[in-house]
Amino acid sequence: xxxxxxxxxxxxxxxxxxxxxxxxxxxxxxxxxxxxxxxxxxxxxxxxxxxxxxxxxxxxxxxxxxxx
Numbered sequence: 730x731x732x733x734x735x736x737x738x739x740x741x742x743x744x745x746x747x748x749x750x751x752x753x754x755x756x757x758x759x760x761x762x763x764x765x766x767x768x769x770x771x772x773x774x775x776x777x778x779x780x781x782x783x784x785x786x787x788x789x790x791x792x793x794x795x796x797x
Contacts (some may be wrong), residue, residue, distance in 0.1 A: 739794045742768040742781035751779070 733747035746766040768781035772790035
């Protein structure tokens with residue numbers, strides 16, 4: 730099985746590392762360079778969805794980041 734890791738960043742995005750396929754609702758694939766990690770928006774404010782653009786820092790996003 731591939732080594733994919735999803736890290737929930739404190740009050741920030743989901744950081745995904747490892748080989749992944751990311752597709753839109755029509756099945757079109759996003760181009761992710763091999764070995765590159767991606768940060769996926771969690772606050773809903775990014776202008777570059779599904780990717781994080783740092784908006785969470787300016788919009789005051791606070792979200793749980795600890796496992797229970």
